[in-house]
Each structure stands twice: as structure tokens, then as C-alpha cells.
Amino acid sequence: MTRTDPAMTTFVLAGGCYWCLDAAYRALRGVVDVHSCFTGGTVPDPSYEQVCTGRTGHAEAVAVTFDPETLPEQVVLDAFFTMHDPTQLNRQGHDVGTQYRSAMFYADDAQREVFEAARTRAAEWWPGEIVTTIQPLGPVYPAPEAHQDFFAKNPTQGYCLAVAVPKVNRVRAAFAEYLLPN
Template identity: 35%
Template sequence: MKMLYLLSFSIFLFSCGNGNTQNTTQNHTKLDPVEVPLQNNKARAYFASGCFWCVEAVYESVKGVDEAISGYSGGHTTNPTYESSNTGRTGHAEAVEVIYDPQVVDFETLVRVYFGSQNPTQANGQGSDMGSQYRSIIFYQNEEQKNIIEKVKSEIAKNYKQPIAAEIVPFQKFWKAEDYHQNYERMHPENPYIQNVSIPRLNKFKKKFPELLKEH
């Protein structure tokens, strides 16, 4: 009983969310993608792969990425919040908006970063973060991006016995998360989740792709 309690406590302590989850996702098959225009010669891409604290830190370490913003996407409600999305009932996943210079880093490289910085076979979660709000999604804005995602996904699949879990979904809208979530890893290095989950995930990515990292 004591071991069971300790295990349950550890899962709660090292979890990004509150653990109250239901699997409610949206049928995207009939939706046309929304394309986000360049702003100040910078493009935007959208990814979901577990806790956005982790994903934000990974992308902000990549050359050519100006910023990664934590938020919510892929659901069926408006103005989602951290509390509502964590129930799993809104259909939204924790996602990041990656603002990047396409002259320095291209979309395909960002997709490879996506697959290379997670367990791509885990469905509805990453590690102890489990539920539809932590599911893996790559959002495409046009057919060219969709083809790139499918090509890379097919290549990655050859390295695994289990199927790749990532959904390929037409982008519709990104909702920025609350201010306290932004740059969370950088602002809260003492947080147990950051120390035991986010930083190891970031370091594992850095070791795997040193050629993609910013100099500093």
C-alpha cells in the first residue's frame, strides 16, 4: 500500500496538469486548413506533444526560432483555459506556436524536431502526462506542409515497431495560454516537474540534435 501511495504521489508531482481527463476530440477530416501569413518575414507553425512547458523549451533552443508560445489548439470550444482544457472535454491539446525565420530553419526541420523530441509512439500523452489534452498533433496550414509531415512521419515509422501516434490535423486556431505558463521552464527551474521531466527531455533533445542548437 505504501509503494502504491508513493507511486501515485510521484505521478501527481511530476505531472504537468491536474490529471482530470476525458478523451473528447474533434473530427477534423472535413475542415480546410487556415494559413497564417508571414509577419515581419517570420512564419508560424503549430505542434502538440505533451506538456507545453517542455515543448516550448525545446523549440526555443533551435536556431532560427524566435519564440515558442504555449497555448491550446485542436478543440471545439472557444477561449479554452488551462483548467478547462485539462478536463479533456474541450478537445484542445496543449500546443505551441513556433515563430521562426524560414530563411534560417525550414518547416521540415521543425517537424523533425517534433518527432525527435518525444516518444512518437505514445498515444494520448507523454510520460506521466496522460489524456487527450496531451496527445500528439502536427497542424498543417496547406497541402505542402501536410505532404512534408506525412513524408517525415513515414520515415520515422521505419525506426519503430509500434505505430506513430501523431495526428496530422488542419490548423484552425491557436489560443494563447495564460501568462504564467509562458517561458515556464526558464522562470521556474526549481519546480520538481521542470527538474525531473522538462529539463531531461530538453537535454535529451540537445544531445540528439546538437547541429540545430543556438550557439548560446
Template identity: 45%
Template structure:
């Protein structure tokens, strides 16, 4: 009886551990490429991406509100936190998409969105991500893919604050809005054209 009880307790502890531990094939990266609505809408269509969450990173104020971040005084960037399956996509492809769908050469600006909260930035979580980011930036600059040097910052990840629920899945929930039609839709169309073989299958 005692041995049976110990076995049951051990099985339960293993089960709980496996449920709480993130599978080894999943990894997370945090990227800022202007308005997070735009970046979120693109990555939600990339095969291998499990989740995309809009929020804020890189600032000096805890739990900032959207309104506070918009002042540019908290130091945060609008970012998306992307969780992806390394067996389907990889960090290099994540970065290829990133540098395709936003302009990494404009300092603290993406189109009409101006301010430090719209800066181009990669918040890496491990050395592999850091080296991959530095490598692709060096390659793009060397090849002169852009007419101006890349200003994207590569910084160690510290903290992520999720934005309010109405900011999540913004494009999917607001396709008729002028900003979605004029700013986000062209980015999605560009992504779908360049990465047509990497799109999620429609269910």
C-alpha cells in the same frame, strides 16, 4: 503642394502595410507533443526559431481556460505555436526535433501525463506543412524507428488560444521545480545532444 501631400500619404500607407505584414521568410506551425512546457523549452533553443507560444488548439470551446482543457472535455490539445525563419531552419528540421523529443506512439499520453489534451498532433497551415508531416511519419514508420506505429494526427489548423502568461517560458522561469528537473530537463539534454549544431548561440 498637392503632389507632395499625395506622395507623403502614399509613403505612410506603404510603411504601415510593411509593418503589419509578416515578413515572407517567417512561417508558423502549431504542434502538440504532450505538456506544452516541455515542447516550448526545447524549441526556444533551436536556431531560427523566433518565438514559441504555449496554448491550445483542436477543441470545440472558445477561449478555454487551462483548468477546462485539463478536464479533457473541451477537445483541445496543449500545443506550442512556433514562428521560425525559413532562411535559417525549415519545416523538415522542425519536424525532426518534434519526433525526437516526444513519443509519437503513445495515444493521448506522454509519460505520466495522460488525456486527450496530451495527444501527439500536427496542425498544418498549408499544403507544404501537410505533405512534410505525412512524409516524415511515413518514413519513420517504414524505417521502424519506433517499436510501435506512430499515432500522431495531422490536422488542418483552425484556431489557437494562447495560455495564461504564467504558462509562457515556464521552464526558464521555474527551473528548480521538480517537474522541470525530472521531465523537461532530460528532453532538453536529448535535444542539445542530437541537434548540437542547430542550437541558438548564447548571447
């Protein structure tokens, strides 16, 4: 994932199933792209099926590209800590495995510092220990096309209704001033 517009910022974040993060970020004004991907592992160009085994080291993640003039980076990160439970180690609800871990992948020292500050803020409102890792961004591999913008393509799918909708609704309630108009 490379930045094509120097005015845009891209964060690569993992917080459970990437379908949920994708759907929640797409609701925010200033987000110009969300791309579901795999990163953080050792297997080059893994398939979805390989990542699902939990043996590749990769996490399901999203590369969120946004305009920081419209959507402050702190809001992007606070939304991240709102849409998933950062106290659950290697899982989100019934999704279990290292591929569902909570992680932030930094592209440079400035991002690392912003991520650390966001994790510290989140610790103030989450009971329990925050297990979100902050690690250098390595190779990023795109998830299959069928997984891109999954919620919009499959709004009545059971997982979307049971898991994604509540997460999207939490973000919509907490960040109403940043929502796209209906």
C-alpha cells in the same frame, strides 16, 4: 497565430505538455518565437483548467515560428519527433488525456505534405505505430501568460527537472549543429 513576416514559418504542434516543447524549441537557432496555446477542440477560448479536464477536445500545443533559411522545416519536425514519444496515444509519460496527444495542425496543403513526410521519417526510427494525428489548423487560443516560456521562468520546478530537462537534452544532443550559442 498569424505570420507577420512572410519569410518566417509557423508550425502548430502538440506532443504532451507544452512546457517541454517550448523549452526544447527555444534552444534552437532560427526559432524566433514559441507560443504555448490550445487548439484542436470545440470549446471557444478555453481556460487552462478547462483543457486539463480533457473534455474540451483541445491539445496543449506550441506555435513555433522560425526562419527556414536558418532552421530547415525538416529539422523543426524531426526535433518534434525527438522530444516526445509519438507512439503513446493520448499521453506522454504520466501526463494522460487527449490534451497531451501527439498532433500536427496544418495551415495549408503544403504544410500537410511536410507533416506527412516527417511522420513517415519518424516511423523509420520509432518502434511501434506512430499515433500522431495530422489535422487542419483551427482556432488557436493562447495559454495563460504564466505558461509562456515556463521552463526559463521555473528552471528548478520539479516537473521541469524531471520531464522537460531530459527532452531538451535529447534535442540538444540530436541537433547540436542548430543550437543557439551559450
